[in-house]
Protein backbone atom coordinates (compact mmCIF):
# COMPACT_ATOMS: atom_id res chain seq x y z
CA UNK A 1 0.00 0.00 0.00
CA UNK A 2 1.42 3.28 -1.09
CA UNK A 3 -0.16 5.35 1.63
CA UNK A 4 1.34 3.39 4.46
CA UNK A 5 4.98 3.62 3.66
CA UNK A 6 6.98 5.98 5.76
CA UNK A 7 10.49 6.96 4.85
CA UNK A 8 12.55 6.32 7.96
CA UNK A 9 11.28 7.68 11.25
CA UNK A 10 9.13 4.69 12.14
CA UNK A 11 10.35 2.45 14.90
CA UNK A 12 9.36 -0.98 13.69
CA UNK A 13 9.57 -3.62 16.32
CA UNK A 14 7.39 -6.61 15.79
CA UNK A 15 5.20 -6.01 12.78
CA UNK A 16 7.06 -5.69 9.52
CA UNK A 17 6.87 -2.61 7.37
CA UNK A 18 4.00 -2.34 4.98
CA UNK A 19 0.42 -3.35 4.75
CA UNK A 20 -2.06 -5.26 2.71
CA UNK A 21 -4.34 -2.25 2.82
CA UNK A 22 -5.16 -0.63 -0.48
CA UNK A 23 -3.90 2.45 -2.22
CA UNK A 24 -6.16 5.41 -2.78
CA UNK A 25 -8.20 5.51 -5.95
CA UNK A 26 -6.19 8.42 -7.29
CA UNK A 27 -2.85 6.66 -7.06
CA UNK A 28 -4.47 3.58 -8.54
CA UNK A 29 -5.38 5.39 -11.70
CA UNK A 30 -1.76 6.05 -12.37
CA UNK A 31 0.06 3.02 -11.07
CA UNK A 32 -2.27 0.29 -12.24
CA UNK A 33 -1.99 1.47 -15.80
CA UNK A 34 1.67 0.69 -15.96
CA UNK A 35 2.10 -2.62 -14.23
CA UNK A 36 1.90 -6.25 -15.20
CA UNK A 37 3.31 -8.26 -12.36
CA UNK A 38 1.66 -11.63 -12.85
CA UNK A 39 -1.45 -11.89 -10.75
CA UNK A 40 -3.76 -14.81 -10.55
CA UNK A 41 -7.01 -14.47 -12.42
CA UNK A 42 -10.20 -13.34 -10.80
CA UNK A 43 -11.65 -16.79 -10.19
CA UNK A 44 -8.68 -17.80 -8.06
CA UNK A 45 -8.78 -14.83 -5.74
CA UNK A 46 -10.78 -13.40 -2.92
CA UNK A 47 -13.82 -15.62 -3.20
CA UNK A 48 -15.48 -16.91 -0.08
CA UNK A 49 -14.57 -20.53 0.20
CA UNK A 50 -17.86 -21.66 1.66
CA UNK A 51 -20.09 -20.02 -0.92
CA UNK A 52 -21.69 -23.24 -2.14
CA UNK A 53 -24.89 -24.07 -0.34
CA UNK A 54 -27.30 -21.87 1.51
CA UNK A 55 -25.60 -22.24 4.85
CA UNK A 56 -22.93 -19.84 3.71
CA UNK A 57 -24.61 -16.60 3.11
CA UNK A 58 -28.37 -16.68 3.13
CA UNK A 59 -29.00 -17.51 6.79
CA UNK A 60 -28.58 -14.76 9.38
CA UNK A 61 -26.20 -15.36 12.27
CA UNK A 62 -27.59 -15.61 15.80
CA UNK A 63 -28.61 -12.22 17.28
CA UNK A 64 -28.77 -10.60 13.85
CA UNK A 65 -31.09 -7.61 13.86
CA UNK A 66 -31.94 -7.96 17.54
CA UNK A 67 -32.39 -4.99 19.85
CA UNK A 68 -30.05 -5.16 22.81
CA UNK A 69 -29.73 -2.88 25.81
CA UNK A 70 -32.57 -0.67 24.67
CA UNK A 71 -30.82 0.18 21.43
CA UNK A 72 -32.00 0.25 17.84
CA UNK A 73 -32.25 -3.11 16.01
CA UNK A 74 -28.93 -4.76 15.31
CA UNK A 75 -27.00 -2.56 17.72
CA UNK A 76 -25.33 -3.25 21.04
CA UNK A 77 -24.69 -0.73 23.82
CA UNK A 78 -21.09 0.36 24.32
CA UNK A 79 -20.47 1.80 27.78
CA UNK A 80 -19.05 5.28 28.10
CA UNK A 81 -15.98 6.01 30.14
CA UNK A 82 -12.26 6.40 29.91
CA UNK A 83 -9.90 4.05 28.15
CA UNK A 84 -6.28 3.88 27.04
CA UNK A 85 -6.35 4.50 23.28
CA UNK A 86 -3.43 3.35 21.21
CA UNK A 87 -0.75 0.69 21.03
CA UNK A 88 0.11 -0.19 24.62
CA UNK A 89 2.11 -3.26 23.56
CA UNK A 90 4.48 -0.99 21.65
CA UNK A 91 4.65 -3.25 18.62
CA UNK A 92 2.39 -1.36 16.22
CA UNK A 93 3.02 1.51 13.86
CA UNK A 94 4.34 4.84 15.10
CA UNK A 95 1.00 6.56 14.43
CA UNK A 96 -0.72 4.22 16.92
CA UNK A 97 1.18 5.93 19.71
CA UNK A 98 1.44 7.56 22.18
CA UNK A 99 -1.17 5.76 24.24
CA UNK A 100 -3.43 8.44 25.64
CA UNK A 101 -6.57 8.65 27.75
CA UNK A 102 -9.85 9.11 25.91
CA UNK A 103 -13.31 9.50 27.38
CA UNK A 104 -16.36 8.66 25.29
CA UNK A 105 -20.07 8.96 25.95
CA UNK A 106 -22.04 5.72 25.88
CA UNK A 107 -23.25 4.89 22.38
CA UNK A 108 -24.60 2.05 20.24
CA UNK A 109 -22.70 0.20 17.57
CA UNK A 110 -23.87 -2.29 14.93
CA UNK A 111 -23.09 -5.77 16.23
CA UNK A 112 -22.22 -6.82 12.67
CA UNK A 113 -20.68 -5.29 9.62
CA UNK A 114 -23.28 -3.95 7.19
CA UNK A 115 -24.28 -6.79 4.85
CA UNK A 116 -24.99 -7.01 1.13
CA UNK A 117 -28.70 -7.43 1.83
CA UNK A 118 -28.80 -4.36 4.07
CA UNK A 119 -26.99 -2.26 1.51
CA UNK A 120 -29.32 -3.60 -1.18
CA UNK A 121 -32.28 -2.38 0.87
CA UNK A 122 -30.72 1.07 1.10
CA UNK A 123 -30.06 1.24 -2.64
CA UNK A 124 -33.57 0.01 -3.43
CA UNK A 125 -35.06 2.69 -1.17
CA UNK A 126 -32.90 5.60 -2.25
CA UNK A 127 -31.52 4.85 -5.71
CA UNK A 128 -28.06 5.58 -4.31
CA UNK A 129 -25.28 5.11 -6.86
CA UNK A 130 -21.96 4.25 -5.30
CA UNK A 131 -18.72 6.02 -6.05
CA UNK A 132 -17.34 2.95 -7.83
CA UNK A 133 -20.35 2.87 -10.16
CA UNK A 134 -19.71 6.39 -11.44
CA UNK A 135 -17.09 7.51 -13.94
CA UNK A 136 -14.12 9.09 -12.21
CA UNK A 137 -13.67 12.83 -12.31
CA UNK A 138 -10.30 13.73 -13.77
CA UNK A 139 -9.99 16.98 -11.79
CA UNK A 140 -10.69 15.10 -8.56
CA UNK A 141 -7.96 12.60 -9.31
CA UNK A 142 -5.36 15.16 -10.31
CA UNK A 143 -5.98 17.17 -7.14
CA UNK A 144 -4.96 14.16 -5.07
CA UNK A 145 -1.71 13.52 -6.91
CA UNK A 146 1.61 15.33 -6.67
CA UNK A 147 1.87 18.23 -9.13
CA UNK A 148 3.31 17.16 -12.45
CA UNK A 149 1.89 13.63 -12.32
CA UNK A 150 0.81 12.74 -15.86
CA UNK A 151 -2.96 12.26 -16.19
CA UNK A 152 -4.29 8.70 -16.48
CA UNK A 153 -5.50 7.44 -19.83
CA UNK A 154 -9.22 8.06 -20.48
CA UNK A 155 -10.13 4.38 -20.21
CA UNK A 156 -9.04 4.50 -16.56
CA UNK A 157 -11.90 6.91 -15.86
CA UNK A 158 -14.55 4.27 -16.55
CA UNK A 159 -16.38 3.05 -13.43
CA UNK A 160 -13.81 0.82 -11.75
CA UNK A 161 -12.58 -0.23 -8.36
CA UNK A 162 -9.69 -1.90 -6.61
CA UNK A 163 -9.59 -5.69 -6.45
CA UNK A 164 -7.10 -7.87 -4.65
CA UNK A 165 -5.33 -10.53 -6.71
CA UNK A 166 -2.99 -13.07 -5.27
CA UNK A 167 0.44 -12.95 -6.86
CA UNK A 168 1.79 -16.11 -8.48
CA UNK A 169 4.73 -16.21 -6.13
CA UNK A 170 6.51 -14.27 -3.41
CA UNK A 171 6.27 -10.51 -3.70
CA UNK A 172 8.70 -7.89 -2.56
CA UNK A 173 6.97 -6.83 0.63
CA UNK A 174 9.73 -4.47 1.63
CA UNK A 175 9.55 -2.29 -1.47
CA UNK A 176 7.89 0.95 -0.44
CA UNK A 177 4.68 1.61 -2.29
CA UNK A 178 4.69 -1.61 -4.24
CA UNK A 179 1.09 -2.47 -3.42
CA UNK A 180 0.31 -2.65 -7.15
CA UNK A 181 1.78 -6.13 -7.10
CA UNK A 182 -1.49 -7.34 -5.58
CA UNK A 183 -4.04 -4.59 -6.21
CA UNK A 184 -5.63 -4.25 -9.61
CA UNK A 185 -7.92 -1.47 -10.80
CA UNK A 186 -10.80 -3.38 -12.39
CA UNK A 187 -13.48 -1.89 -14.63
CA UNK A 188 -16.93 -3.00 -13.53
CA UNK A 189 -15.94 -3.91 -9.97
CA UNK A 190 -18.50 -2.49 -7.57
CA UNK A 191 -20.56 -3.59 -4.55
CA UNK A 192 -22.71 -5.89 -6.71
CA UNK A 193 -19.61 -7.31 -8.41
CA UNK A 194 -16.95 -7.21 -5.70
CA UNK A 195 -14.09 -8.73 -7.68
CA UNK A 196 -15.20 -7.64 -11.16
CA UNK A 197 -17.94 -7.89 -13.77
CA UNK A 198 -18.28 -11.67 -13.57
CA UNK A 199 -18.61 -11.73 -9.80
CA UNK A 200 -21.98 -11.64 -8.07
CA UNK A 201 -23.48 -11.13 -4.62
CA UNK A 202 -26.57 -13.20 -5.43
CA UNK A 203 -27.05 -15.71 -2.62
CA UNK A 204 -24.53 -13.86 -0.43
CA UNK A 205 -26.90 -11.76 1.65
CA UNK A 206 -24.89 -12.04 4.84
CA UNK A 207 -21.46 -11.30 3.46
CA UNK A 208 -20.33 -7.81 4.44
CA UNK A 209 -20.85 -5.25 1.69
CA UNK A 210 -17.56 -4.17 0.09
CA UNK A 211 -16.52 -1.76 -2.67
CA UNK A 212 -18.12 1.11 -0.76
CA UNK A 213 -16.49 4.52 -0.42
CA UNK A 214 -16.62 6.69 2.69
CA UNK A 215 -19.34 8.74 0.99
CA UNK A 216 -21.39 5.58 0.36
CA UNK A 217 -20.98 4.51 3.99
CA UNK A 218 -22.04 7.92 5.29
CA UNK A 219 -25.09 7.89 3.00
CA UNK A 220 -26.12 4.43 4.19
CA UNK A 221 -25.77 5.29 7.88
CA UNK A 222 -27.76 8.49 7.44
CA UNK A 223 -30.51 6.59 5.69
CA UNK A 224 -30.54 4.14 8.60
CA UNK A 225 -30.80 7.00 11.11
CA UNK A 226 -27.25 6.28 12.23
CA UNK A 227 -23.78 7.61 11.61
CA UNK A 228 -20.25 6.32 11.24
CA UNK A 229 -18.39 5.77 14.52
CA UNK A 230 -15.53 8.06 15.40
CA UNK A 231 -12.13 6.44 15.49
CA UNK A 232 -12.15 6.71 19.30
CA UNK A 233 -15.57 5.08 19.56
CA UNK A 234 -14.46 2.33 17.21
CA UNK A 235 -11.39 1.48 19.30
CA UNK A 236 -13.33 1.71 22.55
CA UNK A 237 -15.80 -0.78 21.13
CA UNK A 238 -13.20 -3.09 19.57
CA UNK A 239 -11.43 -3.52 22.90
CA UNK A 240 -14.58 -5.00 24.38
CA UNK A 241 -13.76 -3.76 27.87
CA UNK A 242 -10.30 -5.32 27.90
CA UNK A 243 -7.82 -2.61 28.80
CA UNK A 244 -4.50 -2.36 26.97
CA UNK A 245 -4.76 -5.75 25.28
CA UNK A 246 -3.01 -6.55 22.04
CA UNK A 247 -6.05 -8.11 20.36
CA UNK A 248 -9.82 -7.80 20.51
CA UNK A 249 -9.86 -11.18 22.28
CA UNK A 250 -7.09 -10.43 24.78
CA UNK A 251 -3.36 -11.06 24.65
CA UNK A 252 -3.37 -14.66 23.37
CA UNK A 253 -1.89 -15.30 19.94
CA UNK A 254 -4.06 -15.91 16.87
CA UNK A 255 -4.82 -19.63 16.75
CA UNK A 256 -5.52 -21.06 13.28
CA UNK A 257 -6.96 -24.18 14.91
CA UNK A 258 -9.47 -22.08 16.84
CA UNK A 259 -9.53 -18.90 14.80
CA UNK A 260 -10.64 -15.74 16.57
CA UNK A 261 -11.09 -13.76 13.34
CA UNK A 262 -11.08 -13.98 9.56
CA UNK A 263 -7.53 -13.07 8.58
CA UNK A 264 -4.95 -14.53 6.18
CA UNK A 265 -3.04 -17.71 6.96
CA UNK A 266 -0.08 -18.62 4.82
CA UNK A 267 2.31 -16.45 2.88
CA UNK A 268 1.00 -13.07 1.82
CA UNK A 269 0.25 -12.28 -0.97
CA UNK A 270 0.43 -15.56 -2.86
CA UNK A 271 -0.49 -18.45 -0.55
CA UNK A 272 -3.67 -18.36 1.53
CA UNK A 273 -4.36 -21.65 3.30
CA UNK A 274 -7.68 -20.31 4.60
CA UNK A 275 -7.21 -22.36 7.77
CA UNK A 276 -9.86 -20.15 9.38
CA UNK A 277 -12.37 -21.34 6.78
CA UNK A 278 -12.40 -18.32 4.50
CA UNK A 279 -10.12 -17.13 1.75
CA UNK A 280 -12.14 -13.97 1.13
CA UNK A 281 -14.86 -12.35 3.19
CA UNK A 282 -16.74 -14.46 5.72
CA UNK A 283 -20.46 -14.08 6.40
CA UNK A 284 -20.83 -11.67 9.30
CA UNK A 285 -20.86 -13.22 12.76
CA UNK A 286 -18.96 -16.42 11.98
CA UNK A 287 -16.29 -15.70 14.60
CA UNK A 288 -16.76 -15.25 18.35
CA UNK A 289 -17.96 -11.84 19.56
CA UNK A 290 -15.76 -9.62 21.70
CA UNK A 291 -16.55 -8.58 25.25
CA UNK A 292 -19.25 -6.16 24.11
CA UNK A 293 -20.96 -8.67 21.80
CA UNK A 294 -19.48 -7.23 18.60
CA UNK A 295 -18.48 -9.54 15.75
CA UNK A 296 -15.65 -9.13 13.26
CA UNK A 297 -14.05 -6.05 14.84
CA UNK A 298 -10.83 -7.86 13.94
CA UNK A 299 -10.37 -8.89 10.31
CA UNK A 300 -12.99 -9.72 7.67
CA UNK A 301 -13.29 -6.20 6.19
CA UNK A 302 -11.80 -2.81 7.00
CA UNK A 303 -14.35 -0.41 8.45
CA UNK A 304 -14.69 3.30 7.74
CA UNK A 305 -14.63 5.77 10.63
CA UNK A 306 -15.89 9.35 10.45
CA UNK A 307 -12.53 10.98 11.28
CA UNK A 308 -10.03 12.58 8.98
CA UNK A 309 -6.65 10.88 9.25
CA UNK A 310 -3.50 12.50 10.57
CA UNK A 311 -0.37 10.67 11.65
CA UNK A 312 0.01 13.08 14.59
CA UNK A 313 -3.55 12.86 15.93
CA UNK A 314 -2.49 10.95 19.03
CA UNK A 315 0.48 13.15 19.87
CA UNK A 316 -1.80 16.18 19.81
CA UNK A 317 -4.48 14.46 21.87
CA UNK A 318 -1.95 13.27 24.46
CA UNK A 319 -0.61 16.78 24.90
CA UNK A 320 -4.06 17.96 25.97
CA UNK A 321 -4.58 15.42 28.74
CA UNK A 322 -7.86 13.53 28.58
CA UNK A 323 -9.47 13.72 25.15
CA UNK A 324 -13.25 13.90 25.45
CA UNK A 325 -15.20 12.32 22.60
CA UNK A 326 -12.58 13.28 20.02
CA UNK A 327 -13.98 13.56 16.50
CA UNK A 328 -10.64 13.71 14.75
CA UNK A 329 -8.66 16.57 13.29
CA UNK A 330 -10.21 19.37 11.24
CA UNK A 331 -8.22 18.39 8.18
CA UNK A 332 -6.30 15.38 6.99
CA UNK A 333 -2.60 15.05 6.46
CA UNK A 334 -0.88 11.84 5.49
CA UNK A 335 2.82 12.64 5.25
CA UNK A 336 3.22 9.83 2.73
CA UNK A 337 0.67 11.27 0.32
CA UNK A 338 0.11 14.88 1.36
CA UNK A 339 -2.09 15.69 -1.64
CA UNK A 340 -4.71 13.06 -0.85
CA UNK A 341 -7.07 13.83 2.06
CA UNK A 342 -7.83 10.57 3.86
CA UNK A 343 -10.30 9.10 6.31
CA UNK A 344 -9.45 6.59 9.00
CA UNK A 345 -10.15 2.90 8.44
CA UNK A 346 -10.05 0.31 11.20
CA UNK A 347 -10.06 -3.38 11.97
CA UNK A 348 -7.99 -4.92 9.19
CA UNK A 349 -9.33 -7.51 6.77
CA UNK A 350 -9.12 -11.06 5.47
CA UNK A 351 -5.86 -9.96 3.85
CA UNK A 352 -4.08 -9.24 7.14
CA UNK A 353 -1.58 -11.79 8.41
CA UNK A 354 0.13 -12.12 11.74
CA UNK A 355 3.48 -11.58 10.01
CA UNK A 356 2.65 -8.73 7.65
CA UNK A 357 0.51 -5.73 8.55
CA UNK A 358 -1.35 -7.31 11.48
CA UNK A 359 -3.94 -4.56 11.28
CA UNK A 360 -6.54 -6.70 13.01
CA UNK A 361 -5.08 -5.36 16.27
CA UNK A 362 -7.55 -2.93 17.91
CA UNK A 363 -4.97 -0.15 17.99
CA UNK A 364 -4.14 -0.45 14.28
CA UNK A 365 -5.22 2.54 12.21
CA UNK A 366 -4.90 3.01 8.49
CA UNK A 367 -6.16 5.59 6.10
CA UNK A 368 -7.46 5.99 2.60
CA UNK A 369 -9.19 8.66 0.55
CA UNK A 370 -12.96 8.92 0.96
CA UNK A 371 -13.54 8.12 -2.72
CA UNK A 372 -11.62 4.85 -2.53
CA UNK A 373 -13.31 1.46 -2.49
CA UNK A 374 -11.90 -2.05 -2.50
CA UNK A 375 -13.09 -5.62 -2.14
CA UNK A 376 -11.84 -5.82 1.44
CA UNK A 377 -13.40 -2.68 2.80
CA UNK A 378 -16.82 -2.14 4.35
CA UNK A 379 -18.25 -0.44 7.42
CA UNK A 380 -20.70 -0.54 10.31
CA UNK A 381 -22.77 2.27 11.84
CA UNK A 382 -22.94 3.86 15.28
CA UNK A 383 -25.71 5.76 17.04
CA UNK A 384 -25.64 8.20 19.94
CA UNK A 385 -27.70 7.45 23.05
CA UNK A 386 -29.35 10.79 22.56
CA UNK A 387 -31.69 10.96 19.59
CA UNK A 388 -31.03 12.75 16.36
CA UNK A 389 -28.27 10.86 14.63
CA UNK A 390 -30.05 11.10 11.31
CA UNK A 391 -29.26 14.79 11.34
CA UNK A 392 -25.75 14.50 12.71
CA UNK A 393 -23.50 16.36 10.36
CA UNK A 394 -20.35 14.44 9.69
CA UNK A 395 -17.42 16.78 9.43
CA UNK A 396 -16.45 16.96 5.78
Ligand SMILES: [Ca+2]
Pocket residue numbers: 262263264265274275276277278279280350
Ligand atom coordinates in the same frame (compact mmCIF):
# COMPACT_ATOMS: atom_id res chain seq x y z
CA1 LIG B 1 -9.25 -16.08 6.21
Ligand SMILES: [Cu+2]
Pocket residue numbers: 019020021348349351352353356357358359
Ligand atom coordinates in the same frame (compact mmCIF):
# COMPACT_ATOMS: atom_id res chain seq x y z
CU1 LIG C 1 -3.70 -5.69 6.50
